[in-house]
Amino acid sequence: MEKGISFNNGHTFYFADQLSDDTINNYWELLILAMNDTIREKVHLELAPCTNQEFLDRYMELATEDLIIG
Secondary structure, X not given: OOOOEEOOOOOOOEOHHHOOHHHHHHOHHHHHXXXXXXXXXXXXXXXXXXXXXXXXXXXXXXXXXXXXXX
């Protein structure tokens, strides 16, 4: 099951492909901090260099938990 991203402590969830580039870029540092270190490093090794959208899409494909910020 696809994991979601919440910017309001789990009250509302979005899928990565629903977020605009501006939203991803504005929240990028917080998204990175919320990510699982092991999965984040795997995606980095697999895709870098890439866009933040590409990175987030792939991360969410591999994620075992939702990303919750807030």
